[in-house]
Amino acid sequence: MAEGRVDSMTMADGALQELIARTIRAPSSHNTQPWRFRPERGGVSVLADRERRLPVNDPADRELTISCGCALMNLRVATAAAGRAYRLDLLPEGERSSSLARMTWQDGAPDAEDASLASAIETRHTWRERFAPISVSSEVVEALAAMAEQEGARLQEIEQGKPRREAARLVAQGDAVQWRDPSWRRELAGWIRPRRLRDGLAVPGPVAPFARMVVRTFDMGQRVGRHDAQLAEDAPRLMVLSTNGDERIDWLHAGQALERVLLAASQLGLQASYLNQPVQVASLRPRLCDALGVRGHPQILLRLGYPQREPVASPRRRVAELVEPVPGLIRSSFI
Ligand SMILES: Cc1cc2nc3c(=O)[nH]c(=O)nc-3n(C[C@H](O)[C@H](O)[C@H](O)COP(=O)(O)O)c2cc1C
Numbered sequence: 001m002a003e004g005r006v007d008s009m010t011m012a013d014g015a016l017q018e019l020i021a022r023t024i025r026a027p028s029s030h031n032t033q034p035w036r037f038r039p040e041r042g043g044v045s046v047l048a049d050r051e052r053r054l055p056v057n058d059p060a061d062r063e064l065t066i067s068c069g070c071a072l073m074n075l076r077v078a079t080a081a082a083g084r085a086y087r088l089d090l091l092p093e094g095e096r097s098s099s100l101a102r103m104t105w106q107d108g109a110p111d112a113e114d115a116s117l118a119s120a121i122e123t124r125h126t127w128r129e130r131f132a133p134i135s136v137s138s139e140v141v142e143a144l145a146a147m148a149e150q151e152g153a154r155l156q157e158i159e160q161g162k163p164r165r166e167a168a169r170l171v172a173q174g175d176a177v178q179w180r181d182p183s184w185r186r187e188l189a190g191w192i193r194p195r196r197l198r199d200g201l202a203v204p205g206p207v208a209p210f211a212r213m214v215v216r217t218f219d220m221g222q223r224v225g226r227h228d229a230q231l232a233e234d235a236p237r238l239m240v241l242s243t244n245g246d247e248r249i250d251w252l253h254a255g256q257a258l259e260r261v262l263l264a265a266s267q268l269g270l271q272a273s274y275l276n277q278p279v280q281v282a283s284l285r286p287r288l289c290d291a292l293g294v295r296g297h298p299q300i301l302l303r304l305g306y307p308q309r310e311p312v313a314s315p316r317r318r319v320a321e322l323v324e325p326v327p328g329l330i331r332s333s334f335i
Contacts, residue, residue: 069255174277
């Protein structure tokens with residue numbers, strides 16, 4: 001979408017679809033893309049799609065909600081870049097509803113800082129390989145921590161030396177616990193998909209059945225653990241994103257903070273990937289706090305650095321599949 005003020009936007013002319021197309025470039029666990037959108041009179045709601053939950057990996061839908069929070073941040077950024085101000089209501093239909101946020105377009109100036117992040121929506125990708133041997137400056141780390149704080153979360157660095165070694169150990173332990181569990185392996189295998197299906201962890205079509213079979217059948221926890229521990233030790237920066245509370249509202253804040261950090265990082269040429277195992281495995285989560293002095297509730301463990309080459313974009317489903325039909329609503333009036 002062209003940046004700057006766009007006039008006369010309706011569902012019919014595709015502007016809302018354009019906004020949603022940018023929104024869904026957000027990261028999500030296993031690339032489940034667990035979101036839906038409901039056009040409203042004068043706005044749009046972001047809904048959690050619980051059919052895409054990961055009951056073994058994420059029994060409380062914590063990561064599902066964080067993923068939707070990332071999408072919400074993209075929606076905010078894309079809306080600002082389209083020249084629109086808005087009001088945002090989180091959990092507008094109560095704690096238990098699948099409605100996570102309602103955005104209502106408003107008169108007024110768009111948020112210039114949010115708009116300035118828009119170019120990064122397309123350039124942010126998860127980088128799972130080793131990073132280039134280039135250090136990430138303390139100024140950058142401080143700027144990213146301020147971004148997280150702006151969204152009600154905290155980004156703490158895990159320093160090289162003992163804390164880093166301890167974090168790497170917890171990552172490897174997390175891998176061992178997860179891979180030992182056949183139901184966890186089955187769930188992961190189910191999200192290994194041929195690229196043409198547009199979701200999940202995409203692999204070339206002919207490889208998909210074999211990759212799924214291997215993941216489903218073999219406990220590779222020791223090998224994966226050694227590899228991940230090395231990634232944790234070698235990462236230019238390793239950081240924990242945490243929140244004071246550990247409820248749905250906190251996960252929504254964590255997601256928005258995560259995506260703001262990732263977009264800002266991408267604009268500086270940085271990319272991230274995740275070593276969330278010690279957060280996902282319930283028994284290890286408190287140890288992450290004790291051993292590393294993480295304050296509050298850890299939500300995401302991130303490696304950050306400069307990728308060695310241009311990352312490849314992962315697939316996304318079509319916008320038309322994600323928009324709820326709203327009886328009687330002809331125009332969402334994004335004007
Ligand atoms: C809440 C959350 C948790 C994630 N956890 C992991 C993880 O444990 N391991 C991993 O490799 N990637 C993880 N990811 C990254 C996703 O797999 C990635 O976002 C998705 O495959 C889409 O790719 P992209 O980020 O390059 O667009 C996570 C992403 C989110 C938002």
